[in-house]
Amino acid sequence: MSKRILVTGAAGFLGSNLTDRLLAEGHSVIGVDNYCTSAHENIAHLDGNPKFEFLKHDICVEFDPGPVDAIFNMASPASPPEYLRLAIETLKVGSVGVENTLKIAEKYGADYLHASTSECYGDPLEHPQSESYWGNVNPVGPRSVYDEAKRFSEAAVAAYHRYHGVNTHLVRIFNTYGPRLHPSDGRVISNFLMQALKGEPLTIYGDGTQTRSFCYVDDLIEGILLLAKSDEHLPVNIGNPGEFTILECAEEVLKMTGSKSALIFEALPQDDPTRRKPDITKARQTLGWEPKIKLHEGLERCLPYFLKKVEEGH
Ligand code: NAD
């Protein structure tokens, strides 16, 4: 059945990929974004599409998109340099913005999915991280504007389910990459690919022994859509358990691009998590989901997009 779906953060990396997928399934999408970490570019191909409406708007200001069947709340700065630049805005979108969209879900009886994050686990003392782990977050450190906003968001979403009966879903997204990542928003895969393709040194923060587990965007979107259709209201990890040190990640990028770029070592940002790897047992069991695309293949799939960004002079 074709639905009318609200996607917040629709011009961002994940929001625009999700919007394309929902339109391909025959739904109508109303996209909302204030372009604080993105631009029209990611949704320019949808200009004139009668199934896509766009509203340039800050979701921290109440709005009414009219009746909707489902909401995917993706709006929030997501890259560390961007949420440090937009610190108060990040706190607000994870609190006021989330509640505004939950009110829309309650008003129209819409299903609601919120994009949460592995950052809820902070610098985790349990490894890999399963949903039952409550995390190790510094509540007043620089990253707290993001981590604590996302933890508040989860509490707000759980409360709207518990007290107002909204059909909610919480996805804890682990590091995801793919086309439409902003080439200069500072995340590691986009930084390394852009640096490798331009022949510039790859910037390793700290000694590069910290780990991340990278999920290709198509796998993530698949998991999110399965979760949205499920009866699961508690958080579900969606990510790729393939774990790499940042040095290994740099080597993969150099190998795949054939780049001769050097590595340079820079200061490690404060509270940068030392390791991160999702336990995806719950996603496997409740959604029948697991990622299919390994890092090397995912990087290859990104290449045309990042080559274009280099050609455009980014
Ligand atoms: P992104 O920065 O590319 O997209 C976020 C979008 O939200 C941008 O278009 C931005 O302009 C918009 N936005 C921010 N504040 C807004 C506001 N107040 N009103 C309207 N629009 C607003 O980041 P992304 O990687 O696409 O992340 C999307 C969501 O997924 C975020 O909530 C993020 O926290 C979450 N997430 C992403 C990852 C990842 O690896 N990509 C990991 C964990 C969680």
Ligand code: UDP
């Ligand atoms: N990182 C790095 N060089 C870069 C960008 C990031 O070494 O140019 C490191 C960063 O310190 C972190 C990891 O790569 O340990 C992932 O960083 P990212 O900003 O992509 O996401 P995070 O998982 O920290 O939110």
